[in-house]
Amino acid sequence: MKNTNKTKQLDPAYVCGHKDPAAVRELLTKIGDKWSIFLVLSLAKIHGNRARFSELERSVPAISQRMLTLTLRNLERDGLVTREVFPEVPPRVEYELTILGKSLLRPLDGLVEWVSANWEDVKKAQSDFDSK
Amino acid sequence: MKNTNKTKQLDPAYVCGHKDPAAVRELLTKIGDKWSIFLVLSLAKIHGNRARFSELERSVPAISQRMLTLTLRNLERDGLVTREVFPEVPPRVEYELTILGKSLLRPLDGLVEWVSANWEDVKKAQSDFDSK
DNA sequence: CGGCATCCGTTCCGATACTG
DNA sequence: CAGTATCGGAACGGATGCCG
Numbered sequence: 001m002k003n004t005n006k007t008k009q010l011d012p013a014y015v016c017g018h019k020d021p022a023a024v025r026e027l028l029t030k031i032g033d034k035w036s037i038f039l040v041l042s043l044a045k046i047h048g049n050r051a052r053f054s055e056l057e058r059s060v061p062a063i064s065q066r067m068l069t070l071t072l073r074n075l076e077r078d079g080l081v082t083r084e085v086f087p088e089v090p091p092r093v094e095y096e097l098t099i100l101g102k103s104l105l106r107p108l109d110g111l112v113e114w115v116s117a118n119w120e121d122v123k124k125a126q127s128d129f130d131s132k
Numbered sequence: 133m134k135n136t137n138k139t140k141q142l143d144p145a146y147v148c149g150h151k152d153p154a155a156v157r158e159l160l161t162k163i164g165d166k167w168s169i170f171l172v173l174s175l176a177k178i179h180g181n182r183a184r185f186s187e188l189e190r191s192v193p194a195i196s197q198r199m200l201t202l203t204l205r206n207l208e209r210d211g212l213v214t215r216e217v218f219p220e221v222p223p224r225v226e227y228e229l230t231i232l233g234k235s236l237l238r239p240l241d242g243l244v245e246w247v248s249a250n251w252e253d254v255k256k257a258q259s260d261f262d263s264k
Numbered sequence: 265c266g267g268c269a270t271c272c273g274t275t276c277c278g279a280t281a282c283t284g
Numbered sequence: 285c286a287g288t289a290t291c292g293g294a295a296c297g298g299a300t301g302c303c304g
Contacts, residue, residue: 023247024240025169027254032164034297037157053266064298069267079257090265091304100253107242108156114239115155121232122159125211166277185286196278201287222285223284 030078031108035063035071040097043081044105049097056095080104162210163236167195167203172229175213176237181229188227212236 031037038060043049051059057068072095075081080101086092097105163169170192175181183191189200204227207213212233218224229237 020247020251021170021173023251024173024244025164025166027243027247027251028160028164028169029166030164032157032160032162034157034161037160038153041153041156057266065267066299067297070297077258077261078254079261080254085266088265089304091267093266100250100257103250104246107239107246110239110242111159112156114236115152115159118232118235119152119155119159122210125232126209129209129211189286197287198279198289199277202277217286220285221284223287225286 030074031104033071035060035067036075037108038063039068039071039075040080040101040104040108043095043097043101049102050094051096052092052094075101162206163240165203167192167199168207169240170195171200171203171207172212172233172236172240175227175229175233181234182226183228184224184226207233 031040039056042056042059043051046055046059053068053072056072057063057065060068063071072081072083076083076095079098081095082098084094084096086094163172171188174188174191175183178187178191185200185204188204189195189197192200195203204213204215208215208227211230213227214230216226216228218226
C-alpha cells in the first residue's frame with residue numbers, strides 16, 4: 001500500500017505500532033466518559049449482574065436521568081449490556097451485563113489495580129507539577 | 133459515617149463497591165481523551181521510550197501542534213512522562229515515559245488484548261443495534 | 265417508572281497566526 | 285524547533301418539562 005501523502009493524512013490505525021490503537025482509543029473514549037465506568041462496575045458487583053433502571057440511578061450517585069439513559073443506551077449498543085422491558089404498569093426495565101460486558105471486567109480490574117497501587121503517585125506528581 | 137442525605141448527594145467514591153471508582157474514572161477520562169493513548173503507545177514502542185516533540189508529532193497522525201503540547205503537558209503533570217529541554221538552537225525537547233508511565237503499560241496491554249479479541253463483537257453489536 | 269425533547273452553559277479541540 | 289495565544293464550531297452534559 002504505497003503512500004505518498006503527508007503523515008498527517010495517514011490512517012491512525014496503521015501508524016502507532018500496535019494492531020489498532022485507534023480501536024483502543026475508541027474503547028477508552030467510550031468507557032472513559034463520565035458515567036460508563038460507574039455503571040459497568042455497579043452492575044459487576046450486583047448479584048446476577050442485573051438491575052433495573054431505578055436501582056442503577058440510586059447506585060450511581062449524582063447521575064442525571066438523561067445521562068443514565070444515554071449511557072445505558074451506548075453500553076447496549078456496544079453489546080456490553082442487555083436491556084429488557086417488562087410490559088407492566090408501572091413499567092419495569094432491567095439491564096444486565098452481557099458475556100462481552102463481563103469479559104471486559106478482567107482488563108478493567110487491571111486498571112483498578114493500577115489505580116490502587118499508583119494513584120497516590122499520580123496525585124503527588126500533580127501537586128508537585130502545580131506548585132511550580 | 134451516618135448519612136441522612138439523598139443518594140444523589142453521596143460521594144461517588146464510597147458508593148460503587150470498589151475502593152475508588154471515581155479515581156478509575158478519572159484515569160480513564162484522562163487516557164481516554166483524544167490523544168493520550170496514541171502518545172503513550174508511541175513512546176512505548178520507541179527505543180528508550182524517548183522521543184522529541186517533532187518525532188511524536190510525526191508518529192501520531194493528524195494531531196495538531198496545540199493538542200500535542202497540551203496532551204504532553206497533561207501526561208507530564210500526571211507523572212507519566214518527563215520533559216527535558218536542551219538549551220540549543222534550534223531548541224530540542226525530549227519526552228520520555230517515566231517508571232510510572234511504563235507501569236501503566238501492563239494494564240493497558242490488558243485492554244489492547246481485550247480489544248484485539250473482542251472488537252469485532254463490539255462492531256457487530258453496534259451495527260446490529262443500528263439496523264433497528 | 266422509565267423514558268424523551270428542549271434548552272443552555274461548559275468544555276473540547278482544530279485552525280490560524282505569532283514567537284524565542 | 286517547539287512552543288504560545290486566540291478564535292469559533294462542535295460535542296458534552298445538567299436542568300427542566302412532558303408523556304405512556
